[in-house]
Amino acid sequence: MPSLFYEEYFPVWIALFVSIFLSIIIFTLSYILAIQNPDTEKLSSYECGFDPYEDARNTFDIRFYLVAILFIIFDLEAVFFFPWAISLSHITSWGFWTMIDFIIELALGFFYAWKIGALEWE
Amino acid sequence: MNFSFLFANDIKIFFPEIFLSLAILIVLIYGVLLATSLTYNYPLISKNIYKLVLFILFLTSLLTMYNPIDYALIFQKTFVHDDLTRVAKLFVLGSSFACLLLFQSYIENSQINNYEYFLLILFSIFGLNLLVSSYDLISAYLAIELQALSFYVLASFQRQSVFSTEAGLKYFILGAFSSGLLLYAFSLIYGVTGTTNLINIKNFCLDPYFEGATIIQIALIFLIAGFLFKIAAFPFHMWTPDVYEGSPTSTTIFFAIVPKIAIMSFFVRLCSFSFSSFDGIWGEILLFSALGSIIYSAFVAIKQNSLKRLLAYSGIGHVGFILLPLSTNTLDGLQAMFFYLLVYMITSLPVWGLLLVCMKGKKNSQNSVSILGGLPTSSPILAILASLAFFSLAGIPPLVGFYSKIFIFFSAIKSSLYLVAFVVLAISVVSTYYYISIVKTIYFEKNKNWIFYEPVTKEKSIVLAVSLILLFFFFFNPNLLLLLSQQMALSVF
Numbered sequence: 001m002p003s004l005f006y007e008e009y010f011p012v013w014i015a016l017f018v019s020i021f022l023s024i025i026i027f028t029l030s031y032i033l034a035i036q037n038p039d040t041e042k043l044s045s046y047e048c049g050f051d052p053y054e055d056a057r058n059t060f061d062i063r064f065y066l067v068a069i070l071f072i073i074f075d076l077e078a079v080f081f082f083p084w085a086i087s088l089s090h091i092t093s094w095g096f097w098t099m100i101d102f103i104i105e106l107a108l109g110f111f112y113a114w115k116i117g118a119l120e121w122e
Numbered sequence: 123m124n125f126s127f128l129f130a131n132d133i134k135i136f137f138p139e140i141f142l143s144l145a146i147l148i149v150l151i152y153g154v155l156l157a158t159s160l161t162y163n164y165p166l167i168s169k170n171i172y173k174l175v176l177f178i179l180f181l182t183s184l185l186t187m188y189n190p191i192d193y194a195l196i197f198q199k200t201f202v203h204d205d206l207t208r209v210a211k212l213f214v215l216g217s218s219f220a221c222l223l224l225f226q227s228y229i230e231n232s233q234i235n236n237y238e239y240f241l242l243i244l245f246s247i248f249g250l251n252l253l254v255s256s257y258d259l260i261s262a263y264l265a266i267e268l269q270a271l272s273f274y275v276l277a278s279f280q281r282q283s284v285f286s287t288e289a290g291l292k293y294f295i296l297g298a299f300s301s302g303l304l305l306y307a308f309s310l311i312y313g314v315t316g317t318t319n320l321i322n323i324k325n326f327c328l329d330p331y332f333e334g335a336t337i338i339q340i341a342l343i344f345l346i347a348g349f350l351f352k353i354a355a356f357p358f359h360m361w362t363p364d365v366y367e368g369s370p371t372s373t374t375i376f377f378a379i380v381p382k383i384a385i386m387s388f389f390v391r392l393c394s395f396s397f398s399s400f401d402g403i404w405g406e407i408l409l410f411s412a413l414g415s416i417i418y419s420a421f422v423a424i425k426q427n428s429l430k431r432l433l434a435y436s437g438i439g440h441v442g443f444i445l446l447p448l449s450t451n452t453l454d455g456l457q458a459m460f461f462y463l464l465v466y467m468i469t470s471l472p473v474w475g476l477l478l479v480c481m482k483g484k485k486n487s488q489n490s491v492s493i494l495g496g497l498p499t500s501s502p503i504l505a506i507l508a509s510l511a512f513f514s515l516a517g518i519p520p521l522v523g524f525y526s527k528i529f530i531f532f533s534a535i536k537s538s539l540y541l542v543a544f545v546v547l548a549i550s551v552v553s554t555y556y557y558i559s560i561v562k563t564i565y566f567e568k569n570k571n572w573i574f575y576e577p578v579t580k581e582k583s584i585v586l587a588v589s590l591i592l593l594f595f596f597f598f599n600p601n602l603l604l605l606l607s608q609q610m611a612l613s614v615f
Contacts (some may be wrong), residue, residue, distance in 0.1 A: 051149065094143050105147065108147055108150065108151060111151065111154075112150055112151065115154045115158050116154055116158065117158070
């Protein structure tokens with residue numbers, strides 16, 4: 001039935017128009033109202049601190065990889081914290097001590113990474 | 123509600139693994155505190171950690187052997203403890219103890235000074251133990267990943283060597299890919315049955331009103347592909363020679379001997395226990411893979427000059443022999459398979475140990491078969507050891523390799539696979555050719571220069587001598603191996 005179709009998709013239509021309208025407003029206002037003093041540094045493209053348009057064959061610093069791996073591990077630990085914190089009343093003391101065991105193992109891994117020098121940036 | 127009473131017995135039954143994991147954590151912290159301490163002037167602790175690791179393995183095997191419970195399903199049926207797990211864990215621990223004894227002097231010579239090497243070996247043993255006793259798809263996947271991650275780092279441990287880095291990278295890419303295939307199969311199985319436990323899957327598959335048979339067949343194909351990658355069988359064997367040749371020799375020995383029994387145990391549980399009603403599907407695929415492995419390795423290994431690659435190809439052939447009786451899905455077949463696995467582990471010790479005796483220094487270029495040529499003049503006992511070990515691999519009578527091959531043929535004939543038995547018999551003649559050609563190189567090749575070998579240390583000589591004596595002893599009295607393999611086969615069903 002066509003009226004049900006329009007009823008269901010009407011909010012999507014509204015969202016589309018509001019987003020287009022809002023982005024046009026923000027863009028034009030920032031173009032009109034901002035003070036522009038162009039500078040070579042400000043106009044150049046951004047490449048995470050490296051020189052843009054350079055030869056891509058730099059030595060890959062292993063520090064970036066280490067940071068990424070450590071981030072994944074401890075971020076997943078944080079992901080496990082959230083449901084545990086909410087459901088602690090249901091899993092009572094058994095669940096509490098299981099999670100403490102998990103935290104202790106990851107803390108031992110963190111201690112190892114600290115001592116072995118994986119957290120040094122230089 | 124107090125839940126701790128539910129798991130009290132489980133912790134008592136699981137005590138060897140708990141001990142192993144606590145020992146790993148304590149050694150990790152102890153090692154890092156010592157190795158980075160300024161007051162002790164940054165000592166090299168790898169030899170001490172090595173002895174500590176040997177002691178930990180010994181204690182864990184004692185705990186495993188004297189576990190008072192015979193059969194238990196623990197942690198809400200995600201892990202099982204029965205005869206198969208006990209024997210498989212004992213063999214994993216025992217063979218890794220023997221491997222560690224074998225390669226102590228190699229580690230000193232090639233200057234692998236990080237104590238984390240032994241810790242990674244312990245991690246992989248822990249993962250293998252968990253894999254053997256896992257009864258659930260999720261716990262099996264976690265155990266496989268733990269073991270595989272440790273192996274990736276072990277393969278690429280020599281950071282200065284391009285070979286080692288290449289081997290680790292290849293192994294990592296292929297191992298991650300095969301774990302992905304396994305995970306896809308597990309997700310399909312979960313989607314169709316709604317459970318990840320092996321007992322529940324078996325009950326679903328045996329139910330006559332089960333609707334998901336075609337999806338399970340597709341999942342089985344991915345499952346077998348993933349597992350065949352892990353044990354290096356025929357269509358998925360390509361990584362094996364490169365990874366074995368590039369890794370440091372101690373890691374290669376560890377790869378070749380220890381993980382196969384654990385991965386095969388879980389694979390057998392999946393195929394013969396959970397999916398036994400689909401044995402037309404996985405039986406044929408495994409038969410094709412087994413035949414392909416045996417034929418392929420027999421012909422390719424003839425042309426190899428490098429000893430490590432030759433042994434890697436012969437390992438592929440042995441995996442073919444191991445898969446062949448599994449495809450019959452009978453009790454005799456499973457017993458023949460476990461017997462062959464146990465004998466393979468005992469025989470691999472002198473064969474791969476030979477690589478350690480004949481390699482001086484760290485260069486891979488001293489890897490060719492012709493370096494064995496100086497053995498009869500410099501050490502005739504080692505020459506006899508080498509030739510007897512290769513004879514056992516070939517299956518020549520007064521050694522136990524003969525029995526293991528005979529049982530495989532018996533189980534194939536009992537399941538009416540006559541043409542398969544005939545073809546395998548003919549092809550094993552071809553594989554005997556390259557084993558005998560190594561013996562010919564040892565005794566009859568004329569060398570221009572003298573070849574000097576490293577002196578054999580006491581631990582290495584004990585391991586090599588004991589395994590050779592066992593090769594003879596089990597021919598005349600195979601009762602122990604027969605009993606163990608019978609126990610392992612019975613506890614699958």
